[in-house]
Amino acid sequence: MKTAMRNKEKDKLSVIRLVKSSLQNEQIKLGRELTEDESITVLNREVKQRKESLHEFKQANREDLASKQESDLSVLEGYMPQQLTxxxxxxxxxxxxxxxxxxxxxxxxxxxxxxxxxxxxxxxxxxxxxxxxxxxxx
CATH class of the missing domain: 1.10.10.410 (Arc Repressor Mutant, subunit A)
Incomplete structure (x- = not known):
């Protein structure tokens, strides 16, 4: 997050903040620190939401919003574990x-x-x- 702030990457920073918020909300909901698996589950949920939104925006011919979702997805996928082939x-x-x-x-x-x-x-x-x-x- 600090690197994104220093480099003035506003889009990346906003995605990181949203994910951090989701992780904190999940932690509050559970009442304890999250395990690595639980953190990955939250990240997966965020990725899935972005993919669904992307699909909806493309169907509605909203390329401006679709491109935003694509950039958010690329940021999120950088924090996900390596995907299996x-x-x-x-x-x-x-x-x-x-x-x-x-x-x-x-x-x-x-x-x-x-x-x-x-x-x-x-x-x-x-x-x-x-x-x-x-x-x-x-």
Whole structure:
């Protein structure tokens, strides 16, 4: 935050302040210090909100607001853990399906509940869901 202030990066500073506020609100809500996983969850929530807003602004042809959301997203993604590639996620999906002995789409919930803690903050839930669906339908 101090670096953004020194460099007079107003957009970056405002995003950092919003995230810091969200983290503090979550800390107050829980009544204790946040763990690293909880902090990542808050960051994921912020990223997801920006992506949803971006989608809505693009549908409404509001390029001015969409570009603001894109710049906010790029700042937020700099603080997120390194994302897994699709191949890495697919390997985790295959491994988890084998571990849980899942064989049909009826086992989707069991597989998803086993996978999500492994990829929390490192992969998009939609991608994970799509890959699980693909492998369980084969």
């Amino acid at each position: 699709e191949e890495e996620v697919e390997a985790i999906v295959k491994e988890t399906i084998t571990e849980t002995s899942a064989s049909s789409k009826a086992d989707m919930g069991k597989v998803m509940s086993a996978i999500m803690p492994k990829v929390k903050g490192k992969a998009d839930g939609g991608l994970v869901n799509q890959l699980v669906m693909k492998h369980l339908s084969n």
